[in-house]
Amino acid sequence: MTVHSIDPRTGATVSAAEPTPADEVGRITAAAAAAAPELDRRGRDFRARLLRAIAARLEERRAAIVALGQRETGLPEARFNGELTRTAYQAEFFASVIEDGGYLEATIDHAADTPMGPGPDLRRMLVPLGPVAVFGASNFPLAFSVPGGDTVSALAAGNPVVVKAHDSHVGLSQLAYEAIVQACGDVDAPEGTIGIVFGTEAGAALVADPHVKAVGFTGSLHGGRALLDIINARPEPIPFYGELASVNPLIVSEAAASERPEAIASGLVTSITGSGGQLCTKPGIVLVPKGTGGDKLLGAAAALVAESAAQPLLNARIAESYQAITASYTAAPGVRELAVGTAAPESGSFGSPRLLEVDAADFTPAVAEECFGPSAIAVRYGDAAELRSALAVLPASLAATLHTAEDDPEMDALVALVAPLAGRLVFDQFPTGVLVSWAQHHGGPWPSTNTLHTSVGATAIRRFLRPMTWQNAPESVLPAELRDDAAVPQRVDGRLRP
Incomplete structure (x- = not known):
């Protein structure tokens, strides 16, 4: 059944999209899986350029995004302009996060004698999970949707992203997706770096797809539980990062x-x-x-x-x-x-x-x-x-x-x-308004979220990474960030080195 977005002020149809068939969902996730190793291999500088290109392409389409967004959501022009500014800033912000390199938690323990006996050379850092499914949110049609914080933090971490567009703003989702595709072309990103699907059944198929390695979701507690049920039925359960319900006393x-x-x-x-x-x-x-x-x-x-x-x-x-x-x-x-x-x-x-x-x-x-x-x-x-x-x-x-x-x-x-x-x-302030920054935490105990991680700020990137250790590895196979001359923050033999 065709997905329609409706102007809540008038009840008039604004945009429409055809649901993505299950076989097309599989093709999109397979392309994402094929892109993942290359996106990681190209490194942090490349991904920073990609994120800045996304910010630039969103700004380039500001007038069209704000006009269509107002019609699909009923939100006022000032709110939409502010959200677009925040969304572009998030992309720029995560470019600076990955250039800094501290998020990698690069750690080196050189081979040495220890109270436990001779210790091997151990080098540890965080690496990408693989393709990430991101569910667009109704209430933040930019900042928590197709080009939002989940998407840019997953891309920053080195993961391709497939977004499930929210039914309430399918036209805006397509417009924002096209801006990201254009940005991918600007920097020659691997095909499959970004994908999009439409419709409830496509969203369920996306979460069940074996190529997908993590899910970011902002929505209702009911919707989050439904997706968790799908994940728990998978042969390989995957991380689910859900922002679900909050009364904020x-x-x-x-x-x-x-x-x-x-x-x-x-x-x-x-x-x-x-x-x-x-x-x-x-x-x-x-x-x-x-x-x-x-x-x-x-x-x-x-x-x-x-x-x-x-x-x-x-x-x-x-x-x-x-x-x-x-x-x-x-x-x-x-x-x-x-x-x-x-x-x-x-x-x-x-x-x-x-x-x-x-x-x-x-x-x-x-x-x-x-x-x-x-x-x-x-x-x-x-x-x-x-x-x-x-x-x-x-x-x-x-x-x-x-x-x-x-x-x-x-x-x-x-x-x-x-x-x-x-x-x-x-x-002595009010909780609405969540600054994108290094010290921000946007999460909480169940049922506000099901995770200890944040969905806003620098450490949101941690959701889409996993730790990996190289033991007695030849320097030629080590990531650049784990070599002794790396220009990223490292903890070496127990001491932080900037």
């Missing part, structure tokens, strides 16, 4: 609520409603103290939500799920509706912003799941015991945020409570 201390209620409310509502509340780091659960400060904070937030316009959501499925989840929350015992934004238009796929409230004593797992869209639930706690009980209900998340005051007496206790629940702790 935001905790406000009593001192912070008293000190700056309006400022926290303003930042909170911006974080909840930005991009239609469809960011994986949106704070969906907000723990607010009872009392005057908390009341002022939520009163200001409710006023802002009530003035907020209904927003187009990425597709009809997301809009339907948003309506169903918010309705179930509103009907749950003890939940109160504080504010609803303007009504959604009758046509298209829209969601009205919502702010709900529940006392900590009534807070249950039934209202603690991720709600993809412009909403949040405020959980009111009266003391430290109630805060602990509310936090115990929460699933782990990508990020957790603490808003405290200077010399706040609650700080240490809050950090100790929240740290086990998240991969990133945010202090």
Whole structure:
């Protein structure tokens, strides 16, 4: 069945693509497998040139990408321009990561006498896994899709990539793919370096294909479990790096609520409603103290939500799920509706912003799941015991945020409570917005991800590499990075050498 992308603002069809047949999926993955040794052999400098060529070709198509992307997703022009800038920057960033060479973890132990007896010459570094399947995400049609972070980090590591285009933006996926193909031509990359497939069945076939050696996925917990089932049924199970579900709790201390209620409310509502509340780091659960400060904070937030316009959501499925989840929350015992934004238009796929409230004593797992869209639930706690009980209900998340005051007496206790629940702790800011950098970590305990690795930042490359050791190897067969005169960071006989 033909895959159609729909403008969520109007319901009109924008683009279409034919599903990729299973035999074509096999041809694409075989080409990727054939390209893998050559892509590795050409080395880091070549791959850096490829990534910079990708960034340049994306920039060259900026106007067309932004125009088509807006129609397929309903996201505003400023958001799309910003995401394209981020996507091109990611490619440039990973070019610098591989030129640095530290990601290889190059390690040399020269032959020497040891307490265990004579030791051989051992040289270890990280090497590419092989072809990687990348699943495009609905909410980041560039930065986590065809030309996104999974793709460029896998290419940087030396692996060909086959992308499964997201059904919501098939036209944009094809356009971005064509830009990468053009970049591959610019540097004469091996045929099969990049491939693309369309349709749900093609995605399942891709994950099951024996040529594929790892999978990167950003999407729902349900979709991630389905792919994991396919992987676990393979004769050769492979790594699956899934970003799946996250409520990203935001905790406000009593001192912070008293000190700056309006400022926290303003930042909170911006974080909840930005991009239609469809960011994986949106704070969906907000723990607010009872009392005057908390009341002022939520009163200001409710006023802002009530003035907020209904927003187009990425597709009809997301809009339907948003309506169903918010309705179930509103009907749950003890939940109160504080504010609803303007009504959604009758046509298209829209969601009205919502702010709900529940006392900590009534807070249950039934209202603690991720709600993809412009909403949040405020959980009111009266003391430290109630805060602990509310936090115990929460699933782990990508990020957790603490808003405290200077010399706040609650700080240490809050950090100790929240740290086990998240991969990133945010202090007195908001979790939406994830900088691409060396120190970034975008991951967390299950169910936010199923991995200890990050999908954003320099160490995202680690997902698509495996360690290998050469023992007593002739210098002629050693990778250049493991020779004694290599110009990359190495740990030699136990000591770091820059």
